[in-house]
Amino acid sequence: MAVRKKDGLEYDHNNDGVDRRGFLKCMAWAGTGALCVMQGGVLKSFSLSQMSQMGSKPTSASELSFVQISDSHMGFNKPANPDVAGTLKAAVDKVNALATPPEFMLHTGDISHLSKPEEFDTVDQILKSATPKDIFYVPGEHDMLNDDGKQFLERYGKGSKGAGWCSFDKKGVHFIGLVNVLNLKAGGLGTLGHEQLEWMEDDVKHLKHSTPIVVFAHIPLWSVYPEWGWGTEDSAQALAYLKKFGSVTVLNGHIHQIMQKVEGNVTFHTAASTAFPQPQPGEADSPGPMKVPAEQLRSVLGITDVNYVRGQHALAVVDSTLA
Amino acid sequence: MRSSVPSVALIAALGIVFMAIGTMRRGLIARAQSKPESTAVNIDNFSFGPATLTVPIGTTVTWTNRDDIPHTAVSTDGAFKSKVMDTDEQFSFTFRKAGTFPYFCSIHPKMTGKVVVQ
DSSP, X not given: OOOOGGGOEXXXXXXXXXXXXXEXXXXXXXXXXXXXXXXXXXXXXXXXXXXXXXTTHHHHTOSEEEEEEOOOXXXXXXXXXXXXXXXXXXXXXXXXXXXXXXXXXXEOSOXXXXXXXXHHHHHHHHXXXXXXXXXXXXXXXXXXXXXXXXXXXXXXXXXXXXXXXXXXXXXXXXXXXXXXXXXXXXXXXXXXXXXXXXXXXXXXXXXXXXXXXXXEOSSOSSOSBGGGTBSBTTHXXXXXXXXXOSOEEEEEOSSSSOEXXXXXXXXXXXXXXXSOOOOOTTSSSSSOOOOOOGGGGGGGOEXXXXXXXXXXXXXXXXXEEOO | OTTHHHHHHHHHHHHHHHHHHHHHHHHHHHHHHOOOSOOXXXXXXXXXXXXXXXXXTTOEEEEEEXXXXXXXXXXXXXXXXXOXXXXXXXXXXXXXXXXXXXXXXXXXXXXXXXXXXX
């Protein structure tokens, strides 16, 4: 199929990373079947009809490939998706079918809907069939209900600090998992808190500026839509610690839709849910689950595949739907 | 002539006293007859309705979650704290002290409300 030029949007940037002042916003709404690829400082937005043209190009030369899944909301059974186990299984199938097998997975929270043990059990069981065996989790607010996250920590927090924050290195990329769903204040947004911020400052202090950084957390670390609580009060402080790095990729969930923004050296990205979509900011009375016709549901759910190519400025972030 | 000034003042004062008594009686009758207007707070579309609920001391207020997403009602000063309410689940609390009780949903902290107890 021929690629029509007008289907593609291309933005060129300097490849210097740190000094770029350009503000770039690319919102790839899952509902429109678009996706964004960030590679080498060039952001490309594709319509899904172009996916076959891309093939495995972004992954072919990659040194590190991993997958992000988010918001599986196991236990949710309302009309927006009466079978969240089925769509999570479809997400796992998608992961297992990726051209480059991912080395591990990140789950950016809301594993469960109501923090019930059986909900976590079901997710664990389904994820067992995923090819990547290592899975790193950060909690969503739905995983910390009634016990301030005690159960989450017992299940997924091995080796983590505080309320579940963690860091690790994979092939030269430094990963930082943050918790911004605890101790929320009336009228406020997501919160990292002083203790976690101090830990983070210390965690990145000794890293070289050339180290690619990946930060993952549930609630977006940028102000997506504060009116719906889609942002984190003290994220600016966290990002200040990352200013010196040439490449920072921030992966979030929570808003159940794909969104991307590039600001200076930081690429912000939110993943689709594997359970149900939520409306675009301000496009509904509330951010509650959005009902779409059953045959369209899988086209608004998805997984996010991330690839790191050594020497490239930014990581390639590719979203694909479950359709 | 000099005595007329005090009499006018006296009549005026008596008038005010009668009016005040009348107002108080009406108030007492109203209070005795009226039941609390509403003791229910419904949660719809990520908001508490009514956002401000005024009730007499001793009223039991019941929150009902009518959203597809779980919510809580948690007092900001620790007076009450609901468990998580899934769809159609409820939480009740009896207010035995006068005061203003601001609260929020601890899962979606943008959701705020208050109960005024008189």
